[in-house]
Amino acid sequence: QQLRQAIEECKRVILALPEHSERQKDAVVRLIHLRLKLQELKDPGEDEPNIRVILEHRFYKEKSKSVKQMCDKCSTIIWGLIQTWYTCTGCYYRCHSKCLPLVSKPCVRAKVSHQAEYQLSICPESGLDSQDYRCAECRAPVSLR
Numbered sequence: 001q002q003l004r005q006a007i008e009e010c011k012r013v014i015l016a017l018p019e020h021s022e023r024q025k026d027a028v029v030r031l032i033h034l035r036l037k038l039q040e041l042k043d044p045g046e047d048e049p050n051i052r053v054i055l056e057h058r059f060y061k062e063k064s065k066s067v068k069q070m071c072d073k074c075s076t077i078i079w080g081l082i083q084t085w086y087t088c089t090g091c092y093y094r095c096h097s098k099c100l101p102l103v104s105k106p107c108v109r110a111k112v113s114h115q116a117e118y119q120l121s122i123c124p125e126s127g128l129d130s131q132d133y134r135c136a137e138c139r140a141p142v143s144l145r
Contacts, residue, residue: 006034039051054107071095
């Protein structure tokens with residue numbers, strides 16, 4: 001009930017704010033998160049929800065059991081027959097259900113949709129050697145395997 005009231009209040013705020021303003025865009029994002037949370041609470045019959053929102057990722061539980069995928073968080077194989085896994089609908093980030101709480105990278109698509117500015121100058125090339133052959137985000141070593 002509180003969630004429904006928050007959704008209605010958020011709708012009123014969106015309509016009251018100036019159109020295309022940053023505050024209105026933030027309110028729309030908040031409304032989306034509230035609606036997803038409400039949808040998540042409506043499906044309590046399963047042991048894990050079908051939709052999870054983490055760092056603006058919109059993760060959906062995958063149904064495919066035969067496709068062999070790699071987890072983008074822990075870089076191990078997702079065994080579809082025995083493991084539950086999720087995919088972000090915005091950036092296609094995949095991970096095990098056990099890795100969801102560990103996701104630290106925000107959704108790229110959400111960031112691009114908020115900051116719709118384009119970089120017109122070409123940046124100088126920098127290779128893996130400048131990163132000490134490590135991932136720029138998590139600092140894990142990058143190898144050919």
